[in-house]
Amino acid sequence: MPLLGFGVYQNYTTRESVLEALRAGYRHIDSAQAYRNEAHVGAAVNESGIPREEIFVTTKCINKTHGYESTLSGVDASLEKFGFEYIDLFLIHDPMSGRERRLQTYKALQDARAAGKIRTVGVSNYGTKHLEEIKDAGYELPSVNQIELHPFCQQKPIVEYCTAHSIIIQAYCPILRGNMDHPTIKELAQKHQRDPAQVLLRWSLQKGFVPLPKSATPERIRSNTLLYDFALDDEDMARLDALDKGKKGSISWNPVDWD
Template sequence: MPQAPLLTLNNGNTIPAVGFGTYPMKDQEVETAVKAALLTGYRLIDTAASYENEPGVGNALQASEIKRKDIFLSTKLRGAEQGYDKARHALDASLQRLNVEYVDLYLIHWPLPAQDLYVESWKAMIAAQKEGKIRSIGVSNFQEAHLERLIQETGVTPAVNQIELHVDFPQTSMLAVNKRLGILTQGWTPLGKGLMDNPTLVRLSEKHNRSPGQIMLRWATQLPAIPLPKSGNPDRMRANLEIFDFTLDADDLAAIAKLDSNNRLGGNPDTYEEF
């Protein structure tokens, strides 16, 4: 079966170069999908408290014959549970819902600067990591100022920053920030919206004998970033993993760069409020 190569985080832990996203799947749907994803070869599973599907993800992990140590499980702290004490309790609740003793990666889902609790939440995560409840700690949707403040006030750099990332919103400046700080980038919504018929991507898919989706995912891995595609279709799951046996050349990447239209599909992290 296909499997993604491993990348090394800034704390020495390793993480698969492609993950399986689970939003907005619920309950039985997510359990079925994660079971299929694990059988297909995925070893990075991404969920969040706000997705309200952690029990289904946990059920799929329990049903799998794959050892827990061979699965990289990631979940996220929701906005309503930010703050030191709340974040501590929220992590314990996620572990219980997932039916695991630890998660490989725990992320602050959004910075929510109006609440101004992300530093206190980060301190709680640092403590939980020392206790062994989390292997790596990171953030999601953080901008440069948020990252700099975390590092300045705690001395601990996030291992990961998961951001919206697709060919028409390539986040060039944030990729550079993450790289400068030694933070690995993950990309949510890596296939964007309405891009499968884009003429540039169709041309490249014909050139490489791949689907437009595979072209976009390979582009993400070459940035480098970890894309988190989601699908309930086992054939598409497999295709989304089978992207490491070809390479986009400089001309391909230059053509894709022209697709940048600053087309943000999700919230702006400086103003977005998530509870």
């Protein structure tokens, strides 16, 4: 899985944006059934001329579709919309369907993986209790947990659990949906002669996360990839770490505490 992903939530020019992202060097695209753009992602991947096996594609099933049979049907529907023979990573989008349906959904994804329809099973917006629920049910833990992560919402207990159990952490909202006017972020951007988004994405990478920035602007799509010729020093990282407000710093739905 490439360390930098391209998100397509609320992207109304998905096909064009994904093609631009692929031209810019992205090889990881993050979609979802609820985004209603799987077909556009698939069209871009298939039109790009890049071999399918070189592009890592994620999708997710939202709570209203949870359940064993409905999840299996959803996998087939996603494959048809993408126009793919397999999906690289399939996530449970959220934990909001209750324990029984969550576990049914997880089992269905494992069975879809065994059938060769998906390569990897993961979750999104899962707190530690939801991860423990999977382990207590006798299933192997997911490979990925995608959660809201940025300096203002660091979700440290979940990150610590995932790190201890070798669960890869994907970070959504890594560039604060463009609201990057905090003085610390601006000062670090000026210090490194970078834009604020690049500073935030570099923080995420140095934390060991897989950030998923999204943009429909070609210049921004390209600039968000220019992260590997500079680094934040220990003091920079500490200043950003100090911005954490816990869940109060959330800017998205972040249902990690759902029963």
